[in-house]
Amino acid sequence: MPLPSIATPKTVLASVIVALGLLGAMAWGAVTVLDYDDTIERAERDSRQAAALLDGHAQAVLEGGSAALVPIVNRIEQAGLARWAESGLDDALAAPGPNSLSILDASGRVVFGPAVTFDGDGFGGLSEGTETSRRRTTLVSAGLAGDERVILLVRRLYRADGSLDGAVLAGVPVAALTPVLNAFGDGLQRSAGLFRPDGTRLSGFGAEALGHLPPLAPGGEAVETDWRIGDAPPAQAGASILGLKRMRDLPVVSAVSVPRATVLAPWNMRLQRGLAVAMTGFLALLGLSWVGLTSLRREAAVRRDLTDSKARLEQRVEERTADLRAVNHKLIRALEEKERANQAKGRFLSAANHDLRQPFQALRLFHHLLMERLKEPRDRSIAEKMGEALDAGEKLLHALLEVATLDAGVVRPEIANVPVAAVLNDVAGEFQTAAAEKGLRLRVMPCALSVRTDRAMLTRMLRDLVRNAVAFTPSGRVTLGCRRHGQWLRIEVWDTGSGIPSEQLDNIFEDFVQLGNPERDRRQGLGLGLAKVRRKAALLGHAVEVRSRFGIGSVFAVSAPVVIPERAPEPAIPEEGGEAPADAERLILVVEDDPVQRSGMLLLLESWGHRVMEAADGEAAVALVRDAEEKPDLIVTDFRLPGRLTGVQVVTRVGELLEQAVPGIILTGDTAPERIREAVATGCRLLHKPFTPDRLRGALAAVIAERSGARAVHRQTAA
Structure with missing residues (x-):
């Protein structure tokens, strides 16, 4: 056919x-x-x-x-x-x-x-x-x-x-x-x-x-x-x-x-x-x-x-494609190497961050006990130098912790109407002495507007910007002021420092980036200040901008939405009577697998007048509570414990055993975002190692006060 x-x-x-x-x-x-x-x-x-x-x-x-x-x-x-x-x-x-x-x-x-x-x-x-x-x-x-x-x-x-x-x-x-x-x-x-x-x-x-x-x-x-x-x-x-x-x-x-x-x-x-x-x-x-x-x-x-x-063009395209394929292979290998390096760096930082917190925490506890027992001025001077070294190490760890917490998404801003003048005056007052020592003039321009933001986070952002301005301005002045643009208010920090090269304006917001400090002198900072400012601004929905002229100075600005200032509520008058004070004697269950840290924790809590029950792992803690005649008032436990139970699960099991919720404080040196979210989800207070004894005492007081308030509300409801 x-x-x-x-x-x-x-x-x-x-x-x-x-x-x-x-x-x-x-x-x-x-x-x-x-x-x-x-x-x-x-x-x-x-x-x-x-x-x-x-x-x-x-x-x-x-x-x-x-x-x-x-x-x-x-x-x-x-x-x-x-x-x-x-x-x-x-x-x-x-x-x-x-x-x-x-x-x-x-x-x-x-x-x-x-x-x-x-x-x-x-x-x-x-x-x-x-x-x-x-x-x-x-x-x-x-x-x-x-x-x-x-x-x-x-x-x-x-x-x-x-x-x-x-x-x-x-x-x-x-x-x-x-x-x-x-x-x-x-x-x-x-x-x-x-x-x-x-x-x-x-x-x-x-x-x-x-x-x-x-x-x-x-x-x-x-x-x-x-x-x-x-x-x-x-x-x-x-x-x-x-x-x-x-x-x-x-x-x-x-x-x-x-x-x-x-x-x-x-x-x-x-x-x-x-x-x-x-x-x-x-x-x-x-x-x-x-x-x-x-x-x-x-x-x-x-x-x-x-x-x-077309025949001639296809021949030329095949030749160029072969060249591009070779270049692409090289780029892919380079990107893979970079990704492996980033992952290795992340694993190293996470492991180092966690492992370093354990000895730092033990050193902090024993240093606190040692300072209370030393009487000779010479001995106390040596102990104070040791405390300064601990402070420097803890500052780095806390900066890493803050970055990890922001990346984890567990920070919940408390949005309110914030008067800008109060924030600017607080920040300026904090750096007046440092500016005066360098011969700088620190000036605050008046501003009668309020913005919709989280006051604590905005204060920390401006504090980091002013700290950099004072640190990198050898002479002249640093000025804090505001400019309104429609519904937004630009809160600006001006300095007369050396300025920033235009090709580096985007890089300065990256982690651990410091211009003019190739030797990584820790006295000039860690290179995390602007990185934290960028993360907080993104969390609040604010915009961060920078303008700079090399050799003349820089302007950093944070834009926040303008609102009509609201009248501040009158402070509540506390009721007379109630539970025992926060520093009253309590029975505390301490769960810690590190014997050195557990020993330091026992000594510290007993020095504050509390009675302590101790256990090395989760199963031992549950068995101890089951057999004890007196039940603990709260639990202080490490997050990672040997055995099948974590610190979060220990608090939950003890509450089920006692048929009532027991307040807990979770201690952890892990800054991974998923670990932070898991700990925060329990409702317990979270303390990252290393922490000072004062922070631990504040956490204990807050937990006891919350429990006392809950009992008072329960009695009023029952009545």
């Missing part, structure tokens, strides 16, 4: 042109047919509405005359026309009525009023139903009342034996209807008139008679879309669109007609224009096809040139 041939571009182009031509012809034909139907339908609607409006106006004119005939006919029939004539018709008909009123006898002779001339067959030719139905029917005809053209409204008079006695006629001047008829017809493009049901015209424009009209009930309406008068062929009488409406109480039909030729004239014009547009489009399509064929020939030539160029 032969394979089907592939269509050439010329074949495709020809097919597209034919398809477009067919689609265009079909679309144009469909639109033309729809336009024709819409034109006829709109003409039918207009004719029906015009007939209804004509009927309404004519009915208001004619029904007044018809209603005036009724009482006159009734009065004459009561005594008979002859007796009414003898008694004097002028006096009897003096009551208000139609302008043209005539009375005829049975032979059609006028016995009262102006002479009347009927069109057509005259008085005897009036017909509307049977003779019985005529007794109470107003008949309609056209004619003359005197010299005036009128529409005659006729009511027949009958004797007591049912024979015809005469008729009463009311002539309505055609002139009264002329303005209405002129509004609905002009006699040329549209005809309007009033007709009898047999098609005879009473008034209006157009044909004298419409022929046999379709039967209409009183108040009925109809539309004839192809109406021709009588049986005349189309060559003699053109078709019209005829709207009909019959009056409810009179045998009168309102008719409005429009020749179909007049209705379709705009459509014929649109048809001719559409044909012209279609022909123009077809010619344009042929022109485009010729242009397309020409373009195909040119495209074939260009395609051959492109094929040759």
